[in-house]
Amino acid sequence: MNDTPALRIESLQVAYRGDEGERLALDDLSFSIARGEAYGLVGESGSGKSTVAMAIARYLSSNGRIVGGRIEIAGRDVAKFERRALREMRKRELSLVYQDPARALNPTLTIGRQLTESFELAGLRGTRALDAARAMLRRVKLPSPERALSSFPHQLSGGMQQRVVIAMALAKEPSLLILDEATTGLDATVEAEIIALLQSLRRESDTALLFISHKLPLVTQLCDRVGVLERGRLVEEGAPAQLFAHAEHPYTAALLACLPTLGRTKRDGPLPTLGDAQAYDDEQAHDADERGGSDALRAVEAGLRAMEAAGRGGGIGGGGGPRTNAPILNVTGISKAYRIGTDTLQALDRVSLDIHAGETLGIVGESGSGKTTLAKIVSGLLPADSGTLTLDGKPLPARVERRSRAQIAAMQSVFQNPHNALNRAHRLHTLLGRAVGKLARLRGRAREQRIHELLDAVKLPRARLSARARELSGGQQQRVAIARACAGQPRMLICDEPTSALDVSVQASILNLFVELQQTRQVAYLFISHDLAVVRYIADRVVVLYRGQVVETARADDLFARPCHPYTETLLGTTSAPRRTPTSDTPTQHGCIYASHCTVSLGLQCEQRVPADIEVGDGHIVRCHLFGPRQAHPRD
Ligand code: SF4
Structure with missing residues (x-):
């Protein structure tokens, strides 16, 4: 040897x-x-x-x-x-x-x-x-x-x-x-x-x-x-x-200590961090201005108060109001298919969901489940084949170019890789200034003031305004991306894996930032993540996607304590049923989308009949034949 x-x-x-x-x-x-x-x-x-x-x-x-x-x-x-x-x-x-x-x-x-x-x-x-x-x-x-x-x-x-x-x-x-x-x-x-x-x-x-x-x-x-x-x-x-x-x-x-554990939620308070806003890249070290934690917190609170005040003054989407029953966003029956050679891949199949002010709707599901396609369609980057979107009860055009300025400002996106979303050669002042000018229509001193408020809100030192995006660490770039998305005081952010590229400490500080913005301004999040502990921490409700279909929707507490759909159980690692070799890699054409992988399939019924959406609890909906009119967990 x-x-x-x-x-x-x-x-x-x-x-x-x-x-x-x-x-x-x-x-x-x-x-x-x-x-x-x-x-x-x-x-x-x-x-x-x-x-x-x-x-x-x-x-x-x-x-x-x-x-x-x-x-x-x-x-x-x-x-x-x-x-x-x-x-x-x-x-x-x-x-x-x-x-x-x-x-x-x-x-x-x-x-x-x-x-x-x-x-x-x-x-x-x-x-x-x-x-x-x-x-x-x-x-x-x-x-x-x-x-x-x-x-x-x-x-x-x-x-x-x-x-x-x-x-x-x-x-x-x-x-x-x-x-x-x-x-x-x-x-x-x-x-x-x-x-x-x-x-x-x-x-x-x-x-x-x-x-x-x-x-x-x-x-x-x-x-x-x-x-x-x-x-x-x-x-x-x-x-x-x-x-x-x-x-x-x-x-x-x-x-x-920075890791969100699976049982921890935003109600348990902010996550510990290691020196907010002071991380630096391996290859792009720089002097991050140091500021004590309490000073940073005071700054963010002041920034958020200022943003609130500006919102009350008639800015776009003032936010911060009491929660109403009317959803901000309605997604109804959205479908999308991709052509790959001679094949068709059904990325989304009649997906419906809604999001209310101040709410975080988590979207979970494995790679290829349609999470990112959904984010792109809601963002207006990709048109759906069918279905409708409404924002505050009014139709939302499929393409972002056809949406009104107020609609664009009210709903912004934060993606996984901030370096793809930011022009790395531009200075922070340019990046934020353009967004403020475009989304909030502010000029001159009002524009400068909003830029400073945004920087304070995302805990970036004002001295960094002259830095170019490429000089910032990944975590700082993501803060800039969030600040830019907040330029028009949005009521909703579409977050597609916003912390996946970040280390545990930076992830914790970004999650804390999202929660602070939500608590102060009632911002709603469509929050896509493959990290279940992150979703558990930040989400109020969760939608589970499997191969383009919504198979379960529930309050986060219910879903993590009592998942019903066999796929959700597998995803959460809570199933006690023995794993079964899939009968096929291709979903059945006529029955349940999960039938070929399901460990507790009912056989022909599952393979030949599409299950209906069954409400098994308060807002807890599951698409599975195991759940019938008695509305109880069949394995009780
Ligand atoms: S409908 Fe049948 S195959 Fe589909 S998840 Fe339920 S038990 Fe499994």
């Missing part, structure tokens, strides 16, 4: 050059990973996690360099690799999977071409490479592998793209696989499947894993050991279960 570690890092120092000279991003970092071992690396944004991955693969950006220490892969010093040896090492021994699959996929080539290329590099040819590609897509649980092989990346959802990237990474059977927040954008079900896949990979091969993630429970599940990074230094290391249960370092304990 070869005792040489798959990875050994010794006294590593990495620095980035900035306006004010070099700054150490990693300092005296040492750890090793044995062959077949899984090592987790955790820490908040800016702690240096991604820099570790970049340094190992020698992918540091042009302003970064290794200033000390040593990195060995399978006993070989990475720094000494010539260009060709480096290319070979990246091709055969090392696989890197990032959070954003778009970085790894070529948009002009089909998935089949890209995946077979990976197998060709591993020595397979022709139909053998294609067969291996097909088998690998099944292994990563991609629905309809045949269709995926002939699809281009943009025709797959983000979750599906990431599974393809993981398939490509596994194809070459690397000795070291680095996953840098690779499952962060996936929904809970797919993420669990990918983790199970990685666990089986570890049993089948001696591939070593470096698993970089802000999801501490996943690290516990997958890794043999974990290291905690704080500002480039390893402050604690050990077996995850032991380390997280008995954290010795205060930083580890503080990191753990």
Whole structure:
């Protein structure tokens, strides 16, 4: 047996050059990973996690360099690799999977071409490479592998793209696989499947894993050991279960406290955070103005009061009024299908829901369930095939260009990746000024005042107004995106995975911000997330989507305490029924959409008859044959 570690890092120092000279991003970092071992690396944004991955693969950006220490892969010093040896090492021994699959996929080539290329590099040819590609897509649980092989990346959802990237990474059977927040954008079900896949990979091969993630429970599940990074230094290391249960370092304990646990709700108060608005990117360090927590809180309260006052003065959608029974938004019978080659994918099928002032409606469901399609349709970015939208009882045009200024200002969107939504070259003042001018029609001093109020509301220092978006951390960019969305004092925000790309501390501060805005201004949220603990924390009601259909709607308390639909039970991990191999990957044409995967199917009845929506409690509606007129849980 070869005792040489798959990875050994010794006294590593990495620095980035900035306006004010070099700054150490990693300092005296040492750890090793044995062959077949899984090592987790955790820490908040800016702690240096991604820099570790970049340094190992020698992918540091042009302003970064290794200033000390040593990195060995399978006993070989990475720094000494010539260009060709480096290319070979990246091709055969090392696989890197990032959070954003778009970085790894070529948009002009089909998935089949890209995946077979990976197998060709591993020595397979022709139909053998294609067969291996097909088998690998099944292994990563991609629905309809045949269709995926002939699809281009943009025709797959983000979750599906990431599974393809993981398939490509596994194809070459690397000795070291680095996953840098690779499952962060996936929904809970797919993420669990990918983790199970990685666990089986570890049993089948001696591939070593470096698993970089802000999801501490996943690290516990997958890794043999974990290291905690704080500002480039390893402050604690050990077996995850032991380390997280008995954290010795205060930083580890503080990191753990930021996590919303599944039982926690916004009624329990704000989540703890680690220094709001002071995180910085690995590669874009900057001086975040420091402000004490109480000062920040006073500032946000003042900002929100000012926004309220402006709203009472006749601004767009004043908000803050008492909750009324009339919903702000009605979605009725929305359907949307996509054509993929000769196939049709029904992304949404007669979806209906409503949202009231001051309410958070959570939308959950696995990758491909239609969550993002729904967000795009409500945002006016994608027209539905059929169905209607109304805002405050008035018809809402399908396309955003046809909506009135007041409608656009009243309903804004916040998406997962703020860097896609913001022009990174623009200064904050420009980004916010334009939004205030357009959505609130304010000019001159009134405009400047609103910009300052918005910055205060999202807890960004006013001194940052001259900073360009690219100089901000991911969390700060998301704050800017939220501030911009609030420029016209919206009554409702459509939030599509708004915290998925953020580490636990920044996520906690953004969730607290959403709750504060809601409590003060009665803002309503259509809140899409694959993170059930986040939805549990922030949502008042929850809609469960499965393959484009609403299968269950309930108050969040009811849904999490007493899920009824078999799919919801699986999603929440609460089912006690044995898992059953699906009879088919394709939903039945005539019966229940979930019949081919259901563990408690009633057979022909479920396969041939579409279940009706049954109310089983106060506003608790479930679409399943198990629930009949007696309106009780059939498994009681
Ligand atoms: S209707 Fe039948 S197949 Fe569908 S979820 Fe209910 S029991 Fe399962």
